[in-house]
Amino acid sequence: MLAIRLTAGADRLDTLVLPVRSGDATAGSEAPAELLATGAGLPAEALEEAAELLPATRLTGRSGETRAHLRPGRTPARLLLLGVGDGGEKDWRTAGAGLARAAADETQITFALPADVPAGAVGALVEGLLLASYRFRMTDAGKAPALAEVDLLLADPEAYRDAVETAETVARTTRLARDLTNTPSSVKNPQWFADQVAAAAADLPDLHLRVRGPEELAAEGFGGILAVGAGSASGPRLVELEWRPADARTHVVLVGKGITFDTGGISIKPVPAMKLMRKDMAGAAAVVAATLGAAALRLPVRITTLAPLAENMVSGSAFRPGDVVRHYGGLTSETTNSDAEGRLVLADALAYAERELRPDLLIDLATLTGANAVALGKRMGALYSENEQLAADLLAAIDGAGEAAWRMPLPADYVEHLGSDLADLHSSPAVGGGSVTAALYLREFTGDLRDRWLHIDMSAPSWSDGDDAELARGATGWGVRGLLRWLATLD
Incomplete structure (x- = not known):
């Protein structure tokens, strides 16, 4: 650097x-x-x-x-x-x-x-x-x-040293998120990603890491992660990374979608839509990098980061359109489109966070839908939350960090589209407003944290087609800077 x-x-x-x-x-x-x-x-x-x-x-x-x-x-x-x-x-x-x-x-x-x-x-x-x-x-x-x-x-150089050291940490962790996202999927599978997190965390004190493999995921009931990863020779993982300073008074859980390659599964993508699917774990990269940055900066906030990791492949063992998946905690989903896989792994992680971790705030970032780009273009994430203060604070931090997001609605009359004759929920209803209905689906897994949950669909701004201001061609590391700026406001 x-x-x-x-x-x-x-x-x-x-x-x-x-x-x-x-x-x-x-x-x-x-x-x-x-x-x-x-x-x-x-x-x-x-x-x-x-x-x-x-x-x-x-x-x-x-x-x-x-x-x-x-x-x-x-x-x-x-x-x-x-x-x-x-x-x-x-x-x-x-x-x-x-x-x-x-x-x-x-x-x-x-x-x-x-x-x-x-x-x-x-x-x-x-x-x-x-x-x-x-x-x-x-x-x-x-x-x-x-x-x-x-x-x-x-x-007076010393008057600026803290600001420069903070900026260097923010840039270094953003560059890490870019590296993780840019790495080709011939190298990057769920275990590789978990290994990179372990190596980065080893350099920082007071970070705790747990990685669940397929057997643990099955034993504990993470059915969404297992279903999405079932078609790949590289088994799924769940990374749980915790920064827990002694003086923390607020506990935040960050969740990031970690699909290390997305073929679309049996609902296979056309080639043009598939060629950049190494970036489908940019949400996981962002939340992991932000947690590492918070630890490096010694921010006085407890952070638990969950990165559900899977490779969505086509094979005889892949999950099928029409399957019913049982998620962590018991809710079931009818999955008529295997290319709507990210919400299945996020559902498990959100339910686990709500039931077991009980944080004060629950935030998820995901390269979730192409509808994000249709609505807001290439540079802006779609932000969803029922919590006015949380939404305002995140939007201010994102803007101050040089990123961009726009708050989107969670309309009550769209919830009926999530109904299923076979399961508790339909994971991908065939109606318009794809980013909105995906957010509404995820909300169903937040339980008592519904009013303290925020979701960002950041598929579009996770990638830049060319050099543009501080962005370099390829992965942008979107979300790291905004999250770190927001986390620094908490105590």
């Missing part, structure tokens, strides 16, 4: 980055961009030259916008002017991402920051740098970014 160094002295000035702010909107749409004064001693000649060059660059100051100027034989040898927008956290995050790409061919750069820059802005800048510089490849071929170190030049 890119190294970030806080320094008060400009001891390396091959490439100097200077911030440019958007012009004052009150002065009109053509207001010129403004070079921000920095809080550390820099060569006066370079600053004067940058100020003289700025009008000719036609920079608007828009966040992430860059212009480079070469100065051969002088110090610094290269000036890079970077737009930081209006100075909010989102703008600084985008600026960091733009800088990571503009300086990708450099080895080291120095960024002189304004004297009065807020700590939150510097943290967002670091997140943008670290997330936009992410790459996932399973080959040594191809050119990787050369940029290895960024010096942040600040008048």
Whole structure:
């Protein structure tokens, strides 16, 4: 991961980055961009030259916008002017991402920051740098970014150290979620995922891990997880990871869908819909990574994370459309579509959380439906909850972290579609509003926690088709940043 160094002295000035702010909107749409004064001693000649060059660059100051100027034989040898927008956290995050790409061919750069820059802005800048510089490849071929170190030049580096260390933890755990999600399913099966969690948890004190295999799942009645995993040679698992600090007063259970590959089962997907199904465990990756991040940050909240893991394959042992599945706790589901498998494994985990763990709050994240993208596009998750305060708090945290979600309804008159002649519930009724009916189905397994439960359908924003601000092509790690920001507000 890119190294970030806080320094008060400009001891390396091959490439100097200077911030440019958007012009004052009150002065009109053509207001010129403004070079921000920095809080550390820099060569006066370079600053004067940058100020003289700025009008000719036609920079608007828009966040992430860059212009480079070469100065051969002088110090610094290269000036890079970077737009930081209006100075909010989102703008600084985008600026960091733009800088990571503009300086990708450099080895080291120095960024002189304004004297009065807020700590939150510097943290967002670091997140943008670290997330936009992410790459996932399973080959040594191809050119990787050369940029290895960024010096942040600040008048008082120690005042920003906590914010930067927090940002580094958030970025590192988001990158872990991306790694887990990007890994091809030829490598990634339920046991592999559980092993990765064990390896990551081993580096942090006070984390407790339990992994249930097929025999334990059968003995304890996790029928949904077993049904979905029945068609695969790689048996299902249930990962239970707990962070339990002594001073915690709130207990949160996080649940994440963990389908390590989804063929659709006997209700098989067409090839175009199947080719990216290695990402169908992005919810599990997000909640695991957020828990690891909370432990690294020593957040004073108890977290139990459940990742039900299965590979939904086609074989003679696969569960069939029309089967009835008995879930943990006894509720049964009629499953007329084996491609609606994620809700079956989540149902087990939610019922287990409600009956055995009894948390204060219950949150689940899942790449659950294509209807999420139809309703809200590629960048936004669909959020469901009956709890006004919980929904507002999560939405605020998600937005503040640079992610996006929209609250969706849980209409009472849709519940009748969940009825079944064979079982307690129909898992995939053939009506419209697929993301809504999936959420209503999951709610049936939350029991007494119904009013303290929140579900996010994050299938669409879990993947990016190209580089976009702090997102790199591929898995986004969506949910890690929002969850960590929200968890940090709890006590």
